[in-house]
Amino acid sequence: MEKDTYKTLAAPGEETLFKEKNSKFFGYAYPVNSEDEVKAVLEELRKQHNQARHWCYAWQLGTEHIQYRANDDGEPNNSAGMPIYGQIQSFDVTNVLVVVVRYFGGVKLGVGGLISAYRTSAQMALEASEIIEKTIDVHFTLQFGYQNMNKVMRVIKEKNLDIVSQKMEMDCEIVVATRKNNAPTVLEALQNLYEIEVKTS
Structure with a gap:
């Protein structure tokens, strides 16, 4: 029998904070069912963190027809959105949005450092969320x-x-x-x- 269940978040997770060389990375994970919900959450976070430098995110929607997007929001190509999306895949969740808000601390992290920081922050955000199975x-x-x-x-x-x-x-x-x-x-x-x-x- 084919699988007829999927994993998603029960509710928005707790805010997480990861620090690397004075940069602060705030992580958030949300259950979402549409791109409109994604936009609404991003607008809220931009208001909440209006002093931040980058609002990087990835989302995935769907159970059989998967849609996803990864956005670096001004960070070097594939240094933010894809590492975040990689965590969505490794937690095997869908109908989910993970956002990492970065405050620049004056020290450049380099692409390797950014990939690692965004990956860690996304992982922390998902670990701080309750993951449930739905049919x-x-x-x-x-x-x-x-x-x-x-x-x-x-x-x-x-x-x-x-x-x-x-x-x-x-x-x-x-x-x-x-x-x-x-x-x-x-x-x-x-x-x-x-x-x-x-x-x-």
Whole structure:
């Protein structure tokens, strides 16, 4: 069976601080679900650390179709964003943003020193976060007449499905979720119900 779980952060981690030759590196890790969330977090951190020199970061989104970005924010090429992204990969987490804010301390670290400092800071930020495992879910939208409510509810209970949302009017619509590996058997059970329309989303 293919893997249908992934690891992510339960909540934003604690701020961490790494010092190297008078430079200060503040590390942050956040759970994120979209690029808009990434932008909002970065804006907040730029306000919070408006005296800093660099706000370097990496993020990864998705479980099956992975998107990621690594940004050096003015540091030498691949000396900041990629070492941060490397830590996201080594912790095997996704839907996560790691930001390292640098205050320059007057002493140049060189590219090797920067890579090491950003890597360490990202590692500390992820270690200061609670990492949890979640299932990759498949959603089904069920549309049916009110008279079929009991049938639908019985399958939801039997198959232990999560109800994501429901609209109960003359016609009912319920969105349910199940982990990916259970989806084929759940779909079959739902399709066996008479007078119920099932869409996979």
